[in-house]
Amino acid sequence: MSCITVGIVDYGMGNHASVIHSLRALGFRTKVSSDPAVLDNVDILLIPGVGAFPAAMQALHQRGLVGYLQLQACKQRPIIGICLGMQLLASGSYEFEYTAGLDIIPGKVVAVGAGKWHIGWNTVECHAPDSPLQLSDGEAFYFNHSFCFRGPAEYQIGSSRYPDPFASVIQRGSVVGLQFHPEKSQEAGRILLKNIITELAAYD
Numbered sequence: 708m709s710c711i712t713v714g715i716v717d718y719g720m721g722n723h724a725s726v727i728h729s730l731r732a733l734g735f736r737t738k739v740s741s742d743p744a745v746l747d748n749v750d751i752l753l754i755p756g757v758g759a760f761p762a763a764m765q766a767l768h769q770r771g772l773v774g775y776l777q778l779q780a781c782k783q784r785p786i787i788g789i790c791l792g793m794q795l796l797a798s799g800s801y802e803f804e805y806t807a808g809l810d811i812i813p814g815k816v817v818a819v820g821a822g823k824w825h826i827g828w829n830t831v832e833c834h835a836p837d838s839p840l841q842l843s844d845g846e847a848f849y850f851n852h853s854f855c856f857r858g859p860a861e862y863q864i865g866s867s868r869y870p871d872p873f874a875s876v877i878q879r880g881s882v883v884g885l886q887f888h889p890e891k892s893q894e895a896g897r898i899l900l901k902n903i904i905t906e907l908a909a910y911d
Contacts, residue, residue, distance in 0.1 A: 711908045712736040714749030716776070718766040720791065721755030722890075729890035733901050741770045750908050752779060756791025760800035760816060760854070763791055764808065773809060780811040785907035786882045790852060793877065793884030802854050812879045814858020824853045825869045831876060831887070835864035839902035840876055846895040848887035850875075855886060881910040 713730050715723055717739050730737050738749055746752060754776070756763055767773045780786060788796045797808045800816035808816070819825050833844035855873040856863075865876030867886075877884040883903055889896035 710736075711751065711904060712738060712749045713751045713753050713904065714746045715739040716746065716752055716754045716772065716792075717741045718763065718770055718772055720758045720763050720766055722757050722888075723755060725888075725890045726753065726755050726789070729897060729900060730904075733897060733904075735904060741772060743771075743775045746775070751785040751787060751904055752776070754786065754788040754792035754795060756789065756793075756795060758791060760791065760794055760802040760808070761804070761806045763795055764806050767795070767809075776809055777811065780809075780880075780882055783881045783910070785910050786811070787903065787907070788882075788884040789890070790886060790888055793886050794854060794856060796877070796882060796884050797856055797858065800854065811882055812856075812858065812862050812877055812884065814856050814862065814874075814877070816854050817857050819853050819855050819869060819873065820871075823869070825855075826851045829867045829869060829875075829887070831865045831867050833865050833876075835878070838864050838878065839906045840865050840899070842902055843895060843899045846899070848875075848885075848889065848892040848896055848899075850887045852886060856884070881907055883907065 863874040867875040875886045889900040
């Protein structure tokens with residue numbers, strides 16, 4: 708596990724400090740960069756995110772990272788998206804106005820509900836017994852979002868309710884998205900992050 712290096716994709720919109728702290732506490736190495744040459748030399752790519760979808764996609768385009776991330780997904784490189792980073796994996800978002808996403812996991816990002824903001828602790832139900840999420844079935848994690856993923860059920864391996872069900876964990880091959888913040892979810896978050904990274908690093 709100590710040999711695994713996680714590359715945090717730096718596009719100017721992410722809480723890098725807490726993510727780095729959690730990863731290093733778990734024994735992983737970290738690199739923060741927007742340079743593909745640097746990101747090519749890590750084991751797993753992690754897309755953090757805090758803010759609005761349109762601004763995030765604009766920032767990714769400005770840094771030439773959209774095509775890069777899409778290519779890495781096609782190569783089946785392990786990628787993890789957290790919160791807004793998960794939403795960016797989708798085909799597009801209706802936040803403010805429709806904005807095309809990375810289109811790595813088919814689906815769209817829509818409002819949780821009119822005037823609603825989902826913030827605080829909520830449990831996650833696992834729908835994929837053969838995934839690392841199974842070990843965290845029923846655990847509570849910290850959420851802070853007003854938009855959520857809607858897409859094919861085959862990619863939704865975990866769900867939560869607020870008050871209606873929504874996808875809180877999605878996966879397509881070696882790409883995983885977490886709507887919550889594992890780095891802010893205490894022990895449950897650390898365990899899940901460790902399990903996901905360890906499994907994805909061995910993805911073939």
